[in-house]
Amino acid sequence: MKAVGFDNDKYLQMQSKYIRERISKFDNKLYLELGGKLFDDYHASRVLPGFQPDSKVRMLLQLSDQAEIVIVINATDIEKSKVRGDLGITYDADVLRLIDAFRDIGLYVGSVVIAQYCGQPVVDSFKNRLNNLGVKVFLHYSISGYPNNIPLIVSDEGFGKNEYIETSRPLVIVTAPGPGSGKMATCLSQLYHEYKRGVKAGYAKFETFPVWNLPLKHPVNLAYEAATADLNDVNMIDPFHLEAYGETTVNYNRDVEVFPVLNAIFEKIAGESPYKSPTDMGVNMAGNCIIDDEICKEASRQEIIRRYYHALCEQRQGRLDKEAVYKVELLMNKVGVSTEDRTVAKAALTRAEQTGLPAAAIELDNGKIITGKTSSLLGASAAVLLNALKELGGINHKMPLISPIVIEPIQNLKTKHLGNSNPRLHTDEILIALSISAATNPTAELALRQLPKLRGCEAHSSVILSQVDDSVFRKLGMNLTCEAKYQTKKLYHK
Numbered sequence: 001m002k003a004v005g006f007d008n009d010k011y012l013q014m015q016s017k018y019i020r021e022r023i024s025k026f027d028n029k030l031y032l033e034l035g036g037k038l039f040d041d042y043h044a045s046r047v048l049p050g051f052q053p054d055s056k057v058r059m060l061l062q063l064s065d066q067a068e069i070v071i072v073i074n075a076t077d078i079e080k081s082k083v084r085g086d087l088g089i090t091y092d093a094d095v096l097r098l099i100d101a102f103r104d105i106g107l108y109v110g111s112v113v114i115a116q117y118c119g120q121p122v123v124d125s126f127k128n129r130l131n132n133l134g135v136k137v138f139l140h141y142s143i144s145g146y147p148n149n150i151p152l153i154v155s156d157e158g159f160g161k162n163e164y165i166e167t168s169r170p171l172v173i174v175t176a177p178g179p180g181s182g183k184m185a186t187c188l189s190q191l192y193h194e195y196k197r198g199v200k201a202g203y204a205k206f207e208t209f210p211v212w213n214l215p216l217k218h219p220v221n222l223a224y225e226a227a228t229a230d231l232n233d234v235n236m237i238d239p240f241h242l243e244a245y246g247e248t249t250v251n252y253n254r255d256v257e258v259f260p261v262l263n264a265i266f267e268k269i270a271g272e273s274p275y276k277s278p279t280d281m282g283v284n285m286a287g288n289c290i291i292d293d294e295i296c297k298e299a300s301r302q303e304i305i306r307r308y309y310h311a312l313c314e315q316r317q318g319r320l321d322k323e324a325v326y327k328v329e330l331l332m333n334k335v336g337v338s339t340e341d342r343t344v345a346k347a348a349l350t351r352a353e354q355t356g357l358p359a360a361a362i363e364l365d366n367g368k369i370i371t372g373k374t375s376s377l378l379g380a381s382a383a384v385l386l387n388a389l390k391e392l393g394g395i396n397h398k399m400p401l402i403s404p405i406v407i408e409p410i411q412n413l414k415t416k417h418l419g420n421s422n423p424r425l426h427t428d429e430i431l432i433a434l435s436i437s438a439a440t441n442p443t444a445e446l447a448l449r450q451l452p453k454l455r456g457c458e459a460h461s462s463v464i465l466s467q468v469d470d471s472v473f474r475k476l477g478m479n480l481t482c483e484a485k486y487q488t489k490k491l492y493h494k
Contacts, residue, residue: 002365002456005295006050006286014285016059019206022283023063023171025274026202029194031187034175035207039101042086044208046479047223047300048286056206060107060173067171068110069102071095074181075116075123083319084178085310088471092126094177099135110167111136115182118142138163140182140189147258154264159192180231184258188265195269202274203262205255205281210235212249212279213287219300219335221250226307226331229324241277249279301337305481308332308339312484313464345460345481347371352462358487360384362478363458364391374424377407381461381469382430388457389434392450401444402430402437427472454478463487 023030036044038056045051052058060067076082077091084094095112102109112130114123117139127137140162143153152158165186172190174183187203194201209224221235238251240259255278262281266273275281290296308328314320332338339345344363348371351359357374360381364370370391372384390397410433411423425433438445455477464482465473473480 002049003292003295004050005290005292005299006048007289007291008050008052008055011051011285011289012055012059014288015055015206015283016062018283018285019059019063019204022202022204026200028199029167029170029172029201031172031174031190031201031203033183033187033203033205033207034173035179035183035205036209037086037178038098038175040086041208043223043227043303044286046306047220047303048290048296049299050291051286057105057107061105063171064106064108066169067173068108068167068169070111070113070165070167070172070174070186071098071109072113072115072174072176072181072183072186075114075118075120077177077181078114078123078126079120082178085314086474088467088474091177091181095130096133098175098177108169109135110169110172111138111165113138113140113165113182113186115140115186116142136166138165140186146185147261150261150264153261154192154268159189160196162189162193164193164197165190179228179233184255188258188261191265191269195265200269203266203281204283206283208284208286210250210252211287212238212251212282212284214250216250217334219297219304222331222335223300223303223307224252226304226328229307229311229327229331230320238277238279241279244276249277251278251282255281301335302342304328304331304335305337305339305342306479309342309345309460309481309484313482316464316484316486342458342460342481344369344458345483348460348462349483358461358463360459360461362388362454364388365453365457377404377411377424378430379422379424379426379469381427381465381473382425384459385427385472386430386434386447388454389447389450392453393446395443395447399443401441401447402433406433406437426466426468428468431472451476 040053042053045053073091073095082091099109112135114127114137117123130137143158145152174187176183191201191203210221214221216235216237225233225235234253235250236253236256238249238256241247241249259278263273311320311325311328315322315325344361347369348359348361351371351373355373358380359371359373361369361371362384370384370388372380372387374380375383386401387397407425410425410429414420415423434444434448438448457478459473459478459480461482464486
């Protein structure tokens, strides 16, 4: 079992208490900006071992009768088909997934906001799709000089041009598929509109990273910078908090930049701002719940390495510029690690060098590394998956789990009827074949029962995987990285 460095129960208790206290400070309406992932904050669970990915939503369920959800998506992210790296789906698809997920657990989704809209046809198509599904959509626009031109921003020509989001409950949770979507600007715009309507609304921020009471260069905070390298987010000392209280705290550039805007809006609403700094806006008890700092530091160093591999692959696929890659590389240098410190990657590359073909490796919870090679029947990813299941189930590695009688018909189907030139089975196909074999083969059934034990394990491929294989590893909850190269020199890759 992996070491734990974070007390999740303490976190739930402290965070719930402070959110309730913040709600009580505002009478009629509170806009709570919720940063990070709600259902599946896997970044937090990786850098803070012990943090449960669904911690935030478990707290919100306690307030379900008072709360409604507003989901914000940036029009540019729709236009560029931005993909969530952890789930492998586009941001617009994730909006639909989030709506379903919220509804399934009894949370009310009031509407979707499209931020920085400027008439993009693909965005109009998405808006029409949501309307046809019965989801209310509101449009917010870019404001020239944001966030510095406060007189324009806090005017009818600034926030006043944005459509007013119609809400019906006292607690409005503003969330998004990912960072940089426009959550804060949406909250500020609503505060302006509420003021115009005579409603004294409040604002608070619930975001896990950066952790305000950890040092600026703490690996946990640097891992957040690595995760947002494409957004040019930079952690920094909160100058407003330092001036007001003489206390050094950590925030990030976008919050610091927008703080004067928030102050100006609050001053228009109530005559004065309830906050003296961006840190004051936040409700974040994560730093108080770290029970083993060294475990969290090492977990964060490993996360930065994973982010570096991811950035290299994104650059190779044309989805990320080299500046973002350089930034993550610099962060690796700051925490004193390199790709050599990812043991599972070295194992995969060694196996690939030995065989002259793509290879993959999985590091189990106990530290043991299992490898898989490319063969005539299986791709390396499928092979390493079977080998790991054998190891976890105490099954002799020489014992076949799936008979060729099962594999060969699948290969024939792929090549003779479905137009595939590669007969080797992918991970999804091998798992289906294993499931079929488990019906009559107790050993295969034993192997299949080991699948949950792969969650949280490290995996590495010597080549960029197909979308299918990549998706299976992530659905199994594994931390996958790949070398930034393809198996072939073809220009088109499925």
